[in-house]
Amino acid sequence: MKKEKLVIIPTFNESENIEDIIHAVMALEGDFELLIIDDNSPDGTANQVKVLQHEFQDRLHLIVRKGKNGLGTAYLEGFHYAIVNGYHYIFEMDADFSHNPQDLIRLYNACAVDGYDLAIGSRYITGVNVVNWPMTRVLMSFFASKYVQMITGMPIKDATAGFKCYKVEVLKSIRLEKIKFVGYAFQIEMKFKTWKLGFKIKEVPIIFTDRTKGTSKMSTKIFKEAVFGVIHMKIRSWFFKYKPNQT
Template structure:
């Protein structure tokens, strides 16, 4: 499958060159789409310079900062219009290690022994996954957000809020990503619940999440509040459907043994 890695950026000039280079080295056949929300620090211009020297790097410029969800929606539509078969979400700050991307793509693709997944989640909270250099407060927010989302929405997924993911093009079409309205990491929760409700095959692959070394995190209190409110509403409105029997996602190791 032709693979596109979508990297949203806002004021990531210090990081975008390095992350693009690492992706190109780790998965040479993959293409990259930098979706820049009008970064005032010149991230978009630097991305243009990278694209000018590498035909596998593309840039989508947006007029202003509209949030992570809007950037991914635009990038996903661009990917489908261009005919890509596998679409990856990845942060620009290096927290999602490109060196782990081949394992996510391996789980996505079909082989002789095991049916490929529709959605692959890079998971910090399954066996073999973890985080590096996270303060206790950030760890608590992430684990707590995933736990609350699992409980409220009935999702048998360990890492509901993670943003390192791969989808087949058909999966994106089936879960109707363009109808999402969430921003921040709530977009990731929304995509997870839609994939599960659509009956897609979800596999969690362990990753190590590394806290950014340069630049400022975009995580803020408003993002957390949005997630709590939306998840609560989704949980209450979805109660009549909570008891339908659906297959649980697996880890990559479980899938190999199946």
């Protein structure tokens, strides 16, 4: 089977969601493969994945790390896995169904059919499409994206979005070992470097639905990293010429 599409899902204590999200992705047309990167969840998330690997041989992959090392480092490990193993389209996705698995097909089509290099599942491209969030969090997220737009100049309405599809050429062109951030600012930094390198970016409208099971990983520390990190990232960019493999 051709290794084409790899969906990366970082997990920490997602035992309530992991089996359902795996089955949902495996049921999609197009032979999506899944890479679960688990930070040694004490609730047994990785063990559930190992059981399901017998059912989805060659399509469900697992990396178990020693501890909780941050969202960004998990994705970077997943990107390396995807590049080494020859995947062409690499997706980021949450385990908690805040991202609708059906939208993976729309993100894929934006890259594979419409020719974009990065497709972003956007909550804010057609208004505010968020379900079950308190208004304070909706406003925080919306204005955080506005803030990122203002500081960086990126023409992206949902700068903190974590539901994405990359062509592998994008990941090969970014020096991933130079990525600075590990929290949600990681999502901003990856978009910023993709944009600065001149790749074609498409925002695909989605409806984001807050988790109904498990616990959110958002924290004040993660939010501060995003707010202050954007300024540092912009300043650093003044001292670089953005060419593939030279960021």
